[in-house]
Amino acid sequence: MFVILCRRLEIVFAIVLVLLSSTVALAVTINVDGNRELAWDTSTNGQTPGQITDVDESLITNDVDIEEFKWTNDTTYLYFLVDTYDIPRIAGGLSPTRIYVCIDVDNDVNSGGYYGNCNSQSGFDKLVVLNGTTSVELYTYNSGTGSFEPVSSPGSSFGYDTGAAVPVIEIQVPLNDLGITSSATCIQTMPSVVYYDNGTVDPDDNVPDSGNFNLGCGLPTAITLESFDGGISSTYNSTFLLLTGAFGGLLAVGGWALWRRHR
Ligand SMILES: [Ca+2]
Numbered sequence: 001m002f003v004i005l006c007r008r009l010e011i012v013f014a015i016v017l018v019l020l021s022s023t024v025a026l027a028v029t030i031n032v033d034g035n036r037e038l039a040w041d042t043s044t045n046g047q048t049p050g051q052i053t054d055v056d057e058s059l060i061t062n063d064v065d066i067e068e069f070k071w072t073n074d075t076t077y078l079y080f081l082v083d084t085y086d087i088p089r090i091a092g093g094l095s096p097t098r099i100y101v102c103i104d105v106d107n108d109v110n111s112g113g114y115y116g117n118c119n120s121q122s123g124f125d126k127l128v129v130l131n132g133t134t135s136v137e138l139y140t141y142n143s144g145t146g147s148f149e150p151v152s153s154p155g156s157s158f159g160y161d162t163g164a165a166v167p168v169i170e171i172q173v174p175l176n177d178l179g180i181t182s183s184a185t186c187i188q189t190m191p192s193v194v195y196y197d198n199g200t201v202d203p204d205d206n207v208p209d210s211g212n213f214n215l216g217c218g219l220p221t222a223i224t225l226e227s228f229d230g231g232i233s234s235t236y237n238s239t240f241l242l243l244t245g246a247f248g249g250l251l252a253v254g255g256w257a258l259w260r261r262h263r
Pocket residue numbers: 030031032033034035036037159170
């Protein structure tokens with residue numbers, strides 16, 4: 001009897017170990033290089049990038065006409081992909097193209113500000129702006145001044161390469177800089193609007209054409225479990241490890257009690 005129980009305990013521990021090792025492997029790897037890798041269009045360890053598509057507007061030049069916007073995350077960054085009906089155009093100089101991602105990070109229309117170009121919606125806490133060929137800028141709403149103000153975000157960057165195998169625009173922004181500092185603030189419902197300013201004359205493009213869509217933080221694995229070194233993952237992993245530890249402890253106590261009974 002005791003031998004059988006030990007075998008069963010071994011199997012259970014083996015399953016727990018497999019579960020632990022598989023969570024370590026959970027991660028969506030996006031290279032922010034302007035090339036659309038497979039990870040954007042597949043489910044990686046259960047995490048599928050979110051997406052919203054936009055129609056081919058006949059009055060908008062195809063290289064600034066949004067076809068698709070996608071998003072995903074790992075433990076450090078939120079990633080965006082912008083694809084247009086032709087190879088996306090990023091222009092610098094005096095009339096730069098600009099892409100705005102307006103995000104209501106806390107899903108609270110009463111916090112944050114109004115932005116006309118983002119479908120005249122309110123409640124935006126952060127604006128991520130790809131400013132021509134220059135940089136990715138991050139703006140946060142200051143309720144004191146009633147305006148969006150630039151904040152330092154050295155970890156933000158973008159990838160753009162017209163010679164890439166599948167040329168798209170890729171953007172990364174640190175979750176921390178977006179005010180997403182724990183699994184509790186990494187929510188699935190962040191009302192958002194994307195605005196592509198073609199830099200010259202109207203019309204510009206929006207997705208959606210009115211209202212907003214819900215940007216989310218990692219579906220269905222809200223936070224990937226790729227590392228144990230702090231940040232958002234630590235909350236999740238600590239909980240997981242605590243549960244695993246408690247489970248293992250219960251098994252050990254149960255095994256010991258049975259061993260005592262059969263001595
Ligand atoms: Ca890429």
